[in-house]
Amino acid sequence: MVKSDYQDRARGMLVGLAVGDALGAPVEFLPDPSDVYIKEMGDKIEHFHKNYRVPKGVWTDDTEMALCMADSLLVNEGYDSYDIMRRFQAWSEEGYRTYDDKPACDVGMQTSRAIDEFIAHPVVPKDYPKTESAGNGAIMRLAPIIIANTFLNKKYPTLQDGFKKGNLIINPKNDDGEFIDLKDITPTIDMAVLSCRETHNSIAAEATTALFATMLYCALHGLPKNHIASYCSRWIMNEEYDHFYLDNSEKLINRALEKDGEKLCNLGGYIVDAFAIALWGLMNFNNFKDGMMAVIRLGGDTDTNGAIYGQLAGAYYGYNAIPEEWRKEVYLSDELVEIADNLLKIPKCPIIRTRFEDDKYFNEPDERRI
Numbered sequence: 001m002v003k004s005d006y007q008d009r010a011r012g013m014l015v016g017l018a019v020g021d022a023l024g025a026p027v028e029f030l031p032d033p034s035d036v037y038i039k040e041m042g043d044k045i046e047h048f049h050k051n052y053r054v055p056k057g058v059w060t061d062d063t064e065m066a067l068c069m070a071d072s073l074l075v076n077e078g079y080d081s082y083d084i085m086r087r088f089q090a091w092s093e094e095g096y097r098t099y100d101d102k103p104a105c106d107v108g109m110q111t112s113r114a115i116d117e118f119i120a121h122p123v124v125p126k127d128y129p130k131t132e133s134a135g136n137g138a139i140m141r142l143a144p145i146i147i148a149n150t151f152l153n154k155k156y157p158t159l160q161d162g163f164k165k166g167n168l169i170i171n172p173k174n175d176d177g178e179f180i181d182l183k184d185i186t187p188t189i190d191m192a193v194l195s196c197r198e199t200h201n202s203i204a205a206e207a208t209t210a211l212f213a214t215m216l217y218c219a220l221h222g223l224p225k226n227h228i229a230s231y232c233s234r235w236i237m238n239e240e241y242d243h244f245y246l247d248n249s250e251k252l253i254n255r256a257l258e259k260d261g262e263k264l265c266n267l268g269g270y271i272v273d274a275f276a277i278a279l280w281g282l283m284n285f286n287n288f289k290d291g292m293m294a295v296i297r298l299g300g301d302t303d304t305n306g307a308i309y310g311q312l313a314g315a316y317y318g319y320n321a322i323p324e325e326w327r328k329e330v331y332l333s334d335e336l337v338e339i340a341d342n343l344l345k346i347p348k349c350p351i352i353r354t355r356f357e358d359d360k361y362f363n364e365p366d367e368r369r370i
Contacts, residue, residue, distance in 0.1 A: 005318060006150055006220065006344060007340075007341065007344060008318040008319050008320055009219070009220050009222075009314075009315050009316075009318050009319070010147045010150065010220065010315075010340045010341070010343065010344045011314075011318075011319035011336075011337050011340045011341070012288075012313075012314030012315055012316075012317060012318045012319040012320075012321065012322060013143045013146065013147060013216065013219075013220065013311050013312075013314045013315040013340070014066070014070075014143045014144070014147065014311075014314070014336050014337075014339060014340040014343075015310075015314060015319055015322060015327050015330065015333070015336050015337065015340070016288065016309075016310030016311055016312075016313055016314020016315070016319075016322060017062065017063055017066055017140070017141075017143050017307045017308075017310045017311045017314065018059045018063045018307075018310070018330050018331070018332075018336055019292070019306075019310050019314075019322060019326045019327065019330050020062075020292060020295070020296075020303070020305075020306025020307045020308070020309055020310030020311075021059035021060055021062040021063045021140075021303050021304070021306060021307040021310070022048055022054075022057050022058060022059045022060075022063075022303075022330050022331065023045065023048065023292065023296060023302075023303075023306050023326070024295075024296050024302035024303035024304070024305060024306030024307070025051060025053060025054060025058075025059065025060050025302070025303040026045075026049055026050070026051035027045060027051075027296065027299075027302050028301060028302045028303050029268075029299075029300065029301065029302070045293070045296060045297070046289075046293060047325065048325075048326075048329055048330070053105060053106065054099065055099075055331075056329075057329050057330050057331050058099045058331040059099075059303075059307075059330070059331060060106050060303055061104055061106040061107060061108070061137075062137075062140040062141065062303060062304050062307035063307065064091055064097045064098055064104060065088065065091065065097075065111075065137070065140070065141040066140070066141040066142075066143055066144055067097045067144075067339070068084065068087040068088055068090075068091050068096065068097050068141075069084055069087075069141055069144045069145065069195065070143075070144035070148075070339050070343060071087060071097070071370075072084045072087055072370075073144055073145070073148045073343065073346070073349060074339075074342055074343065074346070076352060077346055077347075077348070077349065078348075078349050078350045078351065078352040079145075079191050079194065079195075079349065079350070079351045079352060079354075080352045080353055081194065081198065081353060081354040081355040081356070082122060082353070082355055082365050082366070082368075083368070083370065084195070084198060085114075085115070085118045085122070085198060085355070086368075086369060086370050087370050088111070088114075088115055088118075088198070088199070089115050089118065089119060090370055091104050092104050092107050092111075092112070092115050096370070099331060108135055108137045108199075108269070109135070110131075110133055110135045110137065110199055110200050111135075111137055111199045111200075114198060114199040114200075114201075115199075118355075122355055122365045123355050123357060123364070123365065124197075124201075124355055124356045124357065125357050126357045126358045128201070130201055130202050130203060131200075131201055131202045132202060132204075133200070133202055133205075134200060134202045134204035134205040134208065134270060134271045134272070135200055135205070135269045135270070135271060136269045136270065136271045136273070136274035136301065136304050136305075136308065137199060137200060137269075137304070138195070138196035138199065138200040138205045138206075138208070138209045138271060139196075139208065139209055139212045139213075139271060139274060139275065139308055140274075140304050140307045140308050141195070142192055142195070142209070142212065142213055142216060142311065143216070143311045143315075143340075144339075144343055145188070145191050145192050145195055145213070145349075146188065146192070146213060146216045146217055146220060146315075147220070147340055147343040147344055148343045148344075148346050148349040149187070149188040149191065149217075149349050150217070150220055150221075150344060151344075151346070151347065151348070185214070185217055185235055186235070186237060187350075187351070188213060188217055189210050189213050189214060189235060189236070189237075190351070191349075191351055192209050192210065192212075192213030193206050193209055193210050193213075194351065194354060194356075194359070195209075196209040197356060200271070203240050203241070203244055204244060204248075204271065204272065205271050206238075206241065207236070207238075207240070207241035207244040207245060208244075208252070208271045208272055208275050209271075210236050210238070210241050211232050211233060211236065211241075211245065211252065211275065212232075212275055212278070212308075212312075214232045214233075214235050214236070215228050215229075215232045215279070215312060216311060216312060216315055218231070218232065219282075219312055219315035219316040220315045225282060225283055225316070228282070228316070229253065229256070229257070229279060229283060233245050248272060251272050251273070251276060252272055252275055252276055252279075253276070253279070255276045255280070256276045256277075256279035256280040256283060257280075257283060258280075259284050261280055261284070261294065261298055264276060264277050264280055264298050265298050265299055265300070266298070266299040266300045267298070267299075267300040267301065267305075268300055268301055269301050269304065273300075274301070274304060274305055274308050275308070277295055277298060277305045277308070277309065278295070278305070278308040278309040278311075278312045278313075279312070280294075280295070281294055281295040281309040281312075281313060282309070282312050282313055282316060287317065287321065288313045288314065288317045288321050288322050288323070289322075289323050289326075291309060291313050292306060292309060292310065292313065295309045319337070
């Protein structure tokens with residue numbers, strides 16, 4: 001059995017998110033990346049630098065929203081839909097979790113619309129229609145949920161391919177050779193999908209979030225790269241998500257396995273593209289740094305693509321595999337480590353209540369504020 005250092009991997013996942021965000025922000029959506037990045041910027045993209053939005057080493061909305069979720073999970077020791085949306089509202093309007101305490105300056109269209117709808121109508125009715133939009137914001141902020149659903153006080157085995165659908169492994173043993181309970185990862189996927197629905201209520205976004213959450217969980221538990229890519233759909237229990245995965249396997253998986261990455265250049269904020277870019281960076285490079293640089297050099301939505309790759313690669317390689325310059329000089333580096341550690345210490349992380357009437361954990365809102 002291969003042992004997994006959960007603390008190192010959890011720190012890597014959260015810090016990796018912030019590092020990718022901060023590295024990618026200054027070059028987001030620049031034209032013709034092969035010329036601009038390499039010829040004009042040289043190796044500058046390998047170092048934190050300021051841009052018109054943020055100072056050197058500071059991250060943007062990707063990390064800010066992740067920290068809003070982390071704060072909520074830690075305070076409530078579980079997932080409270082209303083509390084998370086209130087924190088998103090405070091972030092958008094009041095500067096909660098922004099580096100300068102000013103209202104967020106880079107709120108995605110779907111997220112902005114969702115916050116406005118939450119303010120007007122906190123409860124989402126059963127017949128609320130799904131949208132066709134599927135932005136990448138739903139998977140850029142997943143790290144806190146995955147970390148909070150991995151518990152240090154339980155000895156879970158490394159994931160292997162001898163599992164039944166929805167579980168890690170059949171009849172696993174701990175390090176003392178004793179049989180232990182199966183760890184059902186379905187609740188973790190359910191929570192990740194719920195966090196997606198808060199702002200991105202579409203089948204495409206939900207299905208891709210379920211896949212990416214599974215990949216993050218597998219990476220955190222030490223699954224080999226080829227198994228992370230091959231087995232992520234085996235835990236998906238929803239028929240609509242299965243259909244989406246089958247219909248989009250070329251875009252989700254196959255592009256990510258092509259070494260040149262040509263089909264992934266200059267892409268915008270579609271969640272399927274972001275998923276493929278993160279997987280491409282993991283599968284085609286041998287360390288965190290090379291994958292990160294390659295992902296950013298693809299161009300397009302570089303900060304969010306970097307943040308999404310940073311979560312996956314950070315969980316796979318671990319915190320200590322992130323270059324020291326990056327992990328030490330990223331904004332609030334020590335606090336990020338502390339937050340990851342605290343999320344990992346949560347004894348359990350249930351869904352407490354949701355604002356979706358079609359969800360079994362639905363409950364009415366109250367008047368609390370953060």
